[in-house]
Amino acid sequence: MDTAVNRPELLLVADAVAREKQIERDDVLEAMEQAIQKAGRAKYGHEKDIRATIDRKTGDVRLSRWTEIVETVENEETQIPVAISKKFAPEKEVGDFIVDPLPPIDFGRIAAQTAKQVIVQRVREYERSKQYNEFKDRVGEIINGVVKRTEYGNLMVDLGRAEALLRRDETIPRENLRNGDRVRAFIYDVREEQRGPQIFLSRTHPGFLAKLFAQEVPEIYDGIIEIKAVSRDPGSRAKMAVVSRDQSIDPVGACVGMRGSRVQAVVAELQGEKIDIIPWSPNVATFVVNALAPAEVSKVVMDEEAGRVEVVVPDSQLSLAIGRRGQNVRLASQLTRWDIDILTEAEESERRQEEFRRKTGLFVEALDVDDVIAGLLVAEGFETIEDLSMTPLDEIASIEGFDENVAAELQRRAEASLAKQAGELEEKRVALGVSDEVAAIEALSAKDLIALGEKGVKTLDDLADLAGDELVEIVGAEALTEEAANEIIMAARAHWFEGDGNAA
Structure with missing residues (x-):
């Protein structure tokens, strides 16, 4: 018996909705089927597996009940045991479905209203999904829109087929955007949330400046020039590091353009933000010097472990290097992604002299030698008594003014000083009550043990x-990493588990 109802108008409605909402016709028809x-x-029972299909060519609507054939019935409304199914569907096996056609539904007012709500909801979900899929791959692009309205200082921007959020802190300071204004912004995030896809825009993101230059400079768009890094103080100043893959093309000159035409176009979009374009270098010291332009740099000292760079500048260049309110540095x-410390030549010289005096005083006191010998040791790069005690004798003897006898005596005194210091630390450790079990942990130095004792850490527990x-x-972080600290603590806990193996 054919229970199909011919409803060609459904296809016309689906076509109209698909065109209006710019979604697929099949998605609209699926929404109708679900309605x-x-x-x-609602008519035959919510527990039953009722399914509807709409013929994509004729508009015929068919309603049917689906019953699954199973070995053991868990839900009588949707399942049937295989033994019973064999009586009227012998060809079907476990896992197949028995499909029973149902008479068409005469939609009443309530049913029609419910169906309409389902269709509207499903169409909205398809629309949102389409928006998300369209924009999720556009993160990192510049997009044009029109300011639609303001909500608590944040701007809602109409992108044509979607709305985006431009938060107040993502706009350039002192920028006054009103309803109806056209705006260009950078898509920095797209999220699928309960209320639909959320598109977040920014005009302060470093990527916005980089993309603006890609629009203005063909060499960047073509990949001949690469933007390696960007830093911004939005609306005030920015720095951009560029490098050319073609040695015949000057990356800075290409970005500036003839008489500054290219950079000025970007500056105008960013409300007068000053832009320093600098050449990138794989050499960190050179890159740091370039990044501090227009200040001149006399000397660069790098500490790679700490990720810090110490930059020495002439006294007259200090304010320029630091910049207004520290902006330039x-x-x-x-x-550069390095911490930069700025020193003047005078400050650096004074600090170097103070460091020299401190190290010299250390050798004078520990080795009982005069300032001349101590100064020679410091000048040769010795920083601690341990350095001196571990250096080969002939290396010490090769220092100008020293011989083998002097070298041997210095090493003897260094070892005696270290032994005395170790004895004093051991006495202090015992006096503080730090146990021998804690002291036996090799990763902890004598100074570490004193520091623990002073904080009341005295036993393995x-x-x-x-x-x-x-x-x-x-x-202290300079003495121990967190990874090493965790290993020490696990070693201290080892005695807690010693009995577990015996118990097992």
């Missing part, structure tokens, strides 16, 4: 109760 299914379940630090970051804080 008819919901009405069918801050942008240079963001650009005290040490085992600490967290890794607490141990680092006690002994």
Whole structure:
């Protein structure tokens, strides 16, 4: 028996909705099928597996009940045992479905209203999904829109087929955008949320400046010039590092353009933001010097472990290097991703002399030698008594003014000083009550043991109760990494588990 109802007008409605909402015709028809299914379940039972299909060519609507053939019935409304199914569907096996046609539904006012709500909801979901799929791959692009309205200082921007959010802190300071204004912005995030896809725009993102230059400079768009890094103080100043893959093309000149035409176009879009374009270099020291332009740099000292760079500038260049409110050095630090400390030549000289005096005093006191010998040792690069005791004798003897006898005597005194220091530290450790079990942990130095004792950490249990970051804080980050601290703590906890194996 054919229970199909011919409804060609459904196809016309689906076509109209698909065109208006710019979604697929099949998606609209699926929404209609779900609406008819919901009405069918309301009539025949919500527990039953009622399904509806709309013929894509004729508009015929068919409603049917689906029953799964199973070995053991768990739901009588949707399942049937295989033994019974064999009586009237012997060809079907476990896992197949028995499909029973149902008479068409005469939609009443309530059912029609429910069906309409389902269709509207499903169409909205398809529309949102289409928007998300369209924009999720456009993160990192510049897009044009029109300011539609303002909500708590944030701007809602109409992108044509979607709305985007331009938050107040993502707009350039002192920029006054009103309803109806056209705006260009950078898509920095697209999220699929409960209320639909959320598109987030920015005019302060470093990527916005980079994309603006890609639009203005063909060499960047073509990949001949690469933008390696950007740092911005939005609306005030920015720095951009560029490098050319073609040695015949000057990357800075190409970005500036004839009489500054290219860079001025970007500056105008960014409300007068000054832009320093600098050549990128794989050499960190050179890159840091370039990044601090227009200030001149006399000397660069790098500490790779700490990720810091110490830059020495002439006294007259200090204010230029630091910049107004620290702007120049801050942008240079963001650009290079190194912490930059600025010193004048006078400050650096004074500090170097103070460091020399401190190290000299250390050798004078520990080795009982005069300032001349101590100064020679410091000048040769010796920084601690340990350095001197571990250096080969002939290397010490090769220092101008020294011989083998002097070298041997200096090493003897260094070893005696270290032994005396170790004895004093051991006495202090015992006096503080730090146990021998804690002292037996090789990774902890004598100074570390004193620091622990002063904080009341005296037994293995005290040490085992600490967290890794607490141990680092006690002994100092320069003496211990958090990974090493965790290993020490696990070693201290080992005695807690000694009995477990025996118990097993």
